[in-house]
Amino acid sequence: MLKIAIIVSNPCTGDARVIKMAEAAVENNYEVHIFATQGKNTPAVEVKNGVYYHRLEWKIPLLVGDKIYFKVLRYINKKLFSSIIKKLAPFIKYDLFTKVFSDAIIELNPDLVHAHDLICLPLGSKVAKSCNAKLVFDAHELEVHRHPPLPFIQKKFVSYIEKKYASKADAVITVGEHISQVLNQELKRNDIHVLYNSPIIKESQRNIREDLKISKQVPLIIYVGKVTPGRGVEDILNMLPNLVGVKFATIGPCDERVRSKLNMMASKLGISNRFEILPPVHYEEVVNYIKGANIGVIASDLTALSYKLAMPNKLFELTFANIPIIASEFVEIKEFLNDYGNGTTTDFTKLYTNVYNISKFLKNNEDYLLDHDKYQLIEDKYSWNTQKQKLAKIYASLLK
Numbered sequence: 001m002l003k004i005a006i007i008v009s010n011p012c013t014g015d016a017r018v019i020k021m022a023e024a025a026v027e028n029n030y031e032v033h034i035f036a037t038q039g040k041n042t043p044a045v046e047v048k049n050g051v052y053y054h055r056l057e058w059k060i061p062l063l064v065g066d067k068i069y070f071k072v073l074r075y076i077n078k079k080l081f082s083s084i085i086k087k088l089a090p091f092i093k094y095d096l097f098t099k100v101f102s103d104a105i106i107e108l109n110p111d112l113v114h115a116h117d118l119i120c121l122p123l124g125s126k127v128a129k130s131c132n133a134k135l136v137f138d139a140h141e142l143e144v145h146r147h148p149p150l151p152f153i154q155k156k157f158v159s160y161i162e163k164k165y166a167s168k169a170d171a172v173i174t175v176g177e178h179i180s181q182v183l184n185q186e187l188k189r190n191d192i193h194v195l196y197n198s199p200i201i202k203e204s205q206r207n208i209r210e211d212l213k214i215s216k217q218v219p220l221i222i223y224v225g226k227v228t229p230g231r232g233v234e235d236i237l238n239m240l241p242n243l244v245g246v247k248f249a250t251i252g253p254c255d256e257r258v259r260s261k262l263n264m265m266a267s268k269l270g271i272s273n274r275f276e277i278l279p280p281v282h283y284e285e286v287v288n289y290i291k292g293a294n295i296g297v298i299a300s301d302l303t304a305l306s307y308k309l310a311m312p313n314k315l316f317e318l319t320f321a322n323i324p325i326i327a328s329e330f331v332e333i334k335e336f337l338n339d340y341g342n343g344t345t346t347d348f349t350k351l352y353t354n355v356y357n358i359s360k361f362l363k364n365n366e367d368y369l370l371d372h373d374k375y376q377l378i379e380d381k382y383s384w385n386t387q388k389q390k391l392a393k394i395y396a397s398l399l400k
Contacts, residue, residue: 002399003031005110005127007101007120011039011055016283016313017140017197018116019051024388025395026050033108035101056100060089063096090154094161098123106130111399118143118158121165128170134398137169142179144186147230147304163187171394176311178332193394197313198384201320204285209292212249212276219246219362222293222323224286224314227254227277232299232328233262235348240271242355246362249276251290283313291321294365295358298327299348311336316382322375324368326361340378342370 004025008018012034025032032051037058038044046053064070064085074081097119105113105127114136115124121137128135144150144159166172167187173195174180180192209216221243223233227250236248254262254277266275281289290296296318302308311332318325325343327333337343346357361368370378380386 001029001031002112003033003108003110004112004114004395005105005108005133006032006034006114006116007105007124008034008036008116009058009097009119010037011042012036012053013039013042014280014283015116016199017138019283020200020384020388021114021138021195021391022051023049024391027388028392028395030395033105033110035105054104056104058097058100060093060096061085063100064088064092090150091157093119094122098126102126102130112136112395114138116140118162118166121169122161125165125168134170135168136171136173136394136398137166139166139172139174139179139183141175142182142306142309145182145305147301147307149304159186170398173391173394176309176332178309179306179311182305182309193390195387195390196311196316196382198316198382198387199287199313199320200284200384201287202284204281204288206281206289207292208249208251208278208290211278212247214247216292219243219295220293221246221248221295221297221358221362222290223248223250223252223297224290224317225252225312227252227258227262229258230301232297232348234265235299235354236297236358237262237265237269237271237275238351239355239358240266240274241269243358243362247274247276249278251278251286252280286317287321290317290323293321293323294362296321296323296325296343298325298330298333300328300330302328302330319370319378319382322370324361324365326358340370340374342368342374344368 006018006022008015012018022032022034033054034051035054038055042055044055101123109131110133112134113124113128115121116138117140124135143162144155150158171193172183172189173193174183175197177194180194183192184190221236227233233250240246240248259277266272298314300307309331315333319342325337327343327345328348329345334345337345348354
């Protein structure tokens with residue numbers, strides 16, 4: 001049986017894109033191993049749905065702490081030590097990540113290495129050369145064009161790493177057409193594959209309206225995904241006092257600092273009873289859980305090219321739940337909504353029109369519901385079943 005080693009720089013307990021790809025490969029009779037970082041309360045070794053997980057400790061201060069000069073520095077001045085490590089980390093993390101994982105993956109002797117995100121790519125390249133394996137690089141975003149913008153020297157270094165390794169990978173995959181065009185240009189390739197972040201759709205035992213204890217008559221606006229600053233949540237909260245009777249809920253991870261800040265903001269605005277931060281739902285159940293909401297919001301700061309060209313999970317989760325979408329002026333999302341008519345875009349920075357635009361969209365949201373034919377068109381092109389067939393072809397072509 002051919003072996004695939006998948007490398008990811010998180011514990012991979014909820015990384016839907018990585019887990020879906022791994023389990024799809026198992027379905028195609030590959031032996032699949034995910035090499036991930038050790039997380040809190042996660043086993044170092046486990047087998048789940050046919051995928052082998054290997055988790056190793058990944059903490060930069062621990063990795064450099066065995067050097068005598070760093071030991072002395074930490075002993076003399078812990079703050080200075082931490083400051084220096086923080087400044088060095090963007091440049092040394094690639095070599096350190098390779099140092100931690102390379103022996104374990106080379107011992108597996110995989111036939112194909114699938115590196116997710118740039119930090120995993122130099123490691124993937126080393127393993128592929130050592131094992132005479134094929135290398136796949138999965139670019140989840142434009143690393144050179146992230147938000148906040150990288151300092152000049154760091155940006156040049158990231159660009160160098162990406163060009164050095166990704167230009168020579170046997171296959172490169174990314175998440176959207178426009179991002180693939182940028183990567184083709186920057187890596188001097190013309191063969192980058194696009195696999196969209198489409199959801200697996202399974203039944204959910206719960207529904208968002210039940211959890212919120214609201215009837216179908218209550219207008220409901222939702223945000224799906226990690227709750228962080230700059231994703232439009234604060235914008236909707238500021239509108240809520242003037243959106244009479246409307247409920248707003250987020251569904252996804254939210255750290256305590258952000259939760260406290262948003263709840264305090266809602267309290268000051270006098271809309272605490274109309275705002276709720278709901279916990280994450282398993283990625284396979286999101287679509288059926290959120291069904292019945294009136295509007296889904298996809299907003300972001302668009303100054304970074306990586307954000308401007310994004311095609312995130314939430315776009316497809318909202319679409320397959322048939323929830324009308326109002327989004328920032330993302331390039332490819334705007335094209336998608338124009339093509340299928342299931343939403344519109346707006347400039348959330350124009351604060352004076354936000355309440356009017358949301359109110360009008362709420363009033364006419366049924367005009368943006370997908371009919372059977374359009375839903376079928378979307379399913380044919382964007383469903384997870386279609387994406388995993390593309391992945392199977394990529395793997396098969398490399399391993400023939």
